[in-house]
Amino acid sequence: MTIRVTQPGLSTTVQDLGRPGYFHLGIPISGGMDRFALRAANLLVGNDEGAAVLEAVFMGPALEFTVDAIVAVTGAEMTPKVDDQLRETWTSFAVKAGQILSFEILKSGARAYIAIAGGIDVPMALGSRSTYSLGGLGGHEGRALVVDDELSLGQAGLGAKSGIHIAPKLRRSPGNPxxxxxxxxxxxxxxxxxxxxxxxxxxxxxxxxxxxxxxxxxxxxxxxxxxxxxxxxxxxxxxxxxxxxxxxxxxxxxxxxxxxxxxxxxxxxxxxxxxxxxxxxxxxxxxxxxxxxxxxxxxxxxxxxxxxxxxxxxxxxxxxxxxx
Amino acid sequence: MARHQIISPLPGTFYNKPSPDQPSYKSEGDTVQVGDIVGLIEIMKTFHEVQSDAAGTIASFLVDNEEPIQAGQPLVELKL
Incomplete structure (x- = not known):
């Protein structure tokens, strides 16, 4: 029940909806920068909205799955690939054990949210699985992912299936300017x-x-x-x-x-x-x-x-x- | 002769040299091998080396030193 990081991307971190309640002690909330996209990714794979996902900025990681899983990618337009076959963003899809999930070059936006049915199962730190890299807290060993990291997955819900889609009118992205x-x-x-x-x-x-x-x-x-x-x-x-x-x-x-x-x-x-x-x-x-x-x-x-x-x-x- | 473009994997700022007081990694007319560094991209206070994904001769740099770039933008054109 793990995924292995074969390429980490630029800075890929485990994030959920964050760690409220400690800012007065100098510990920020952390969590997804685009919480809407994070919630959407989780909903697409049947997770709780605040399950832990991967946030990949500007460049996607490559992940080898050791177990069959349902995955969804929202946020930035960075086309996912399963063993080099293109998949759609904002749409759940299946990845089989032994396959590699990777990404095309960023087309628009900045941060992609990669949700996997069951969520990323890292230990809770102060009530959250979010990574606060500057403080070395939470996520996977308090830092961005590196090559050969292995991440455990939680138990997928019964509702997880491929082909679930979020219509473009329900997405949000910045205008220009x-x-x-x-x-x-x-x-x-x-x-x-x-x-x-x-x-x-x-x-x-x-x-x-x-x-x-x-x-x-x-x-x-x-x-x-x-x-x-x-x-x-x-x-x-x-x-x-x-x-x-x-x-x-x-x-x-x-x-x-x-x-x-x-x-x-x-x-x-x-x-x-x-x-x-x-x-x-x-x-x-x-x-x-x-x-x-x-x-x-x-x-x-x-x-x-x-x-x-x-x-x-x-x-x-x-x-x-x-x-x- | 076949041409090949080295594409930027990241948005950021492009630099053609490792630091301001050092010479450029490569100049037009230089030969490059797969894996040779042709530039740097600055993003989020980090510097990411751009490696050539083909062997050939540099026909031209398509962006200037310190120019803002987008992900997917061609940076260097090679003659193969």
Whole structure:
């Protein structure tokens, strides 16, 4: 009941819906960057929505199966292959014992979710199977997969079968430019009115160093700060504050130059002001952004953010209903 | 003469040399063997070596040093 890693890809990690409840101790939630795609992959193979899957970024792994299994791949468009025969994404398919699952070159998106019926059976760490690589916690030995790793599988449900499909209208992917809705935050007053407008007017590009900790953007105009005497305990740069808590999705702009949106492996606090927070409904989209993708930040109100969250919940309900 | 393109397996930033103060891995007209390194791709704070998947002579580089690239983009054209 195992799969063996014959090629690891760029950075392939075990992820589930994460490890809430420890951020105050500096341990982030981790889990899939695109939770919608992760849930969809699990539903396609008859798993609980939060079962552990593999998250493969930009490049797929090659996996040798020692047992017959039902598999589904969602998220990024990276066409799966079973012994070099192409399979569809967002559609469950069978892999037989002895066969190898591998992937074509990435066509769009950034992260593929590979769900296997029964789920990846790594030990729970603080209530989750997610990998937090920076902290060496969870997943397979707290790290990304390497060649010859062996992963155990859980017991597949009776409902697991091939040919289950999710219609394109129930999938979500970023547009071009990608649009990320942001609620201005407590420190918005630190930038000038002109800079505040520029931030939303400018088109930014995803920096190549963007990762699970944070997505960095560049290419927009530098922010100008409102003059002040820096308070006691804050660093000397105008983008510094007295240390504060960093929410998931918060947008810090060190030195006023390159916004960083904190994501699932975020640090929990520090001394950079935050312009605002990307709303929860759009966090999944960030997980599918490739480097150099043109991106706009769109201002929303709290009411707008709540409405978007309901909309996303409704889409998930629709997805579940379509598979019943 | 047959041509072959080396395709980028990853999105990121392309570099034709191991570091800014070192010479290029390969130049136009150089011969390459399967497995020879022809460039680097920077992605997520890591550098990924691009190896030639064919033997031949480099006809041209299709991307410049430090150019943004997409997965699937041709990087180098070889004469086989």
């Amino acid at each position: 990608a649009e990320l809705r942001m609620l201005p935050g407590l420190y918005w007053h630190r930038v000038t009115d002109v800079s505040g407008r520029n931030f939303f007017d400018d088109t930014w590009q995803v920096a190549p160093e963007a990762d699970r900790i944070g997505y960095r953007f560049r290419g927009g105009r530098k922010l100008e700060f409102v003059d002040r005497e820096q308070p006691f305990g804050a660093g000397s740069d105008p983008s510094n504050i007295v240390d504060g808590c960093y929410p998931y999705g918060s947008v810090q702009v060190p030195g006023g130059t390159e916004p960083i949106v904190l994501h699932r492996d975020a640090v929990s606090g520090g001394g950079y002001f935050m312009l605002g927070t990307v709303i929860s409904a759009d966090m999944d989209l960030i997980g599918q952004l490739q480097p150099h993708t043109a991106t706009r930040f769109i201002e929303v109100t709290l009411e707008g953010a709540m409405k978007a969250r309901r909309g996303r919940q409704n889409l998930l309900d629709e997805l579940r209903a379509s598979l019943d």
